[in-house]
Amino acid sequence: xxxxxTLGVGLNLFDARAVLLEEKNKIVVQIDRRRKNTTANDTIxxxxxxxxxxxxxxxxxxxxxxxxGLALGGIVDKKKGTVxxxxxxxxxxxYISIPLxxxxxxxxxxxxxxxxxxxxxVWAEYLCNFPKNNNIIYLFxxxxxxxxxxxxxxxxxxxxxGEVFINQSKVMTSYLxxxxxxxxxxxxxxxxxxxxxxxxxxxxxxxxxxxxxxxTLKIEDVFRAARNKDKLSKDVLKExxxxxxxxxSLLINLFNPEIVIVGGGFEEAGNLFLDxxxxxxxxxxxxxMRGNLKIVLSKLGRSATSLGAALIAVExxxxxx
Numbered sequence: 001x002x003x004x005x006t007l008g009v010g011l012n013l014f015d016a017r018a019v020l021l022e023e024k025n026k027i028v029v030q031i032d033r034r035r036k037n038t039t040a041n042d043t044i045x046x047x048x049x050x051x052x053x054x055x056x057x058x059x060x061x062x063x064x065x066x067x068x069g070l071a072l073g074g075i076v077d078k079k080k081g082t083v084x085x086x087x088x089x090x091x092x093x094x095y096i097s098i099p100l101x102x103x104x105x106x107x108x109x110x111x112x113x114x115x116x117x118x119x120x121x122v123w124a125e126y127l128c129n130f131p132k133n134n135n136i137i138y139l140f141x142x143x144x145x146x147x148x149x150x151x152x153x154x155x156x157x158x159x160x161x162g163e164v165f166i167n168q169s170k171v172m173t174s175y176l177x178x179x180x181x182x183x184x185x186x187x188x189x190x191x192x193x194x195x196x197x198x199x200x201x202x203x204x205x206x207x208x209x210x211x212x213x214x215x216t217l218k219i220e221d222v223f224r225a226a227r228n229k230d231k232l233s234k235d236v237l238k239e240x241x242x243x244x245x246x247x248x249s250l251l252i253n254l255f256n257p258e259i260v261i262v263g264g265g266f267e268e269a270g271n272l273f274l275d276x277x278x279x280x281x282x283x284x285x286x287x288x289m290r291g292n293l294k295i296v297l298s299k300l301g302r303s304a305t306s307l308g309a310a311l312i313a314v315e316x317x318x319x320x321x
Contacts, residue, residue, distance in 0.1 A: 245280020
């Protein structure tokens, strides 16, 4: 019997990646694309390029590709095959409904499974690295999380579980206090913006040389500078980790996990980020909930999203329609 292959596409904070997965979960082809923009149109274009690139590189295996798994951000309705994509307008976000499943199935004549990025990541980490742990939280930056509860991905009624923020409003206070901390966070936890603010205030940092003439700064440069002992970079990452740790403490108290995995790109921030995250969790979570809890950096890194997308497509064995 001829082997079958699954095409997995995943989008994360820095880039997009596609893999061709053999039946025994071995990656045989991989393609990366840098993400310049995160609008709906740009995202669809990247997805098409990756799918076409993998099919082209698959050679004699391309006729054995049985399905496509796609994992990306936004609210994913698996039943309808629709992604509600967050599109920023001024300081607010609106959600655009995109029927990605039908579009891709019509385009490539293959069954397609779509999944939220964080859900794909938690499933990949579970199968590949933590098969004995049935309760896992995967932090996809500070925007969302993947939840594995009793060995199953928690998707909720419409497949949208795991969003850890509320809609932003002009008024975000009540008689109990300010709750603006729960508004949407940027994918990079505001790290790049914070660095630029401190530079504008005259703070010294090696990152000045990394800012482009148009004012662009890559978060990877911040990670790299922190590893090279740049004080401003380290301070900003510690601020971000502390904020994320507060949000994580609420999730720990709510779900009582065995393992928390830091991913979505922030695994590259390293142990400095992880140490500060642990400090915040120790301060804000209940001691009963964090007993024997492990907080670790993602082992799969940037491969988690695409690999998870492929693994979920394999598991669901979608029928060609």
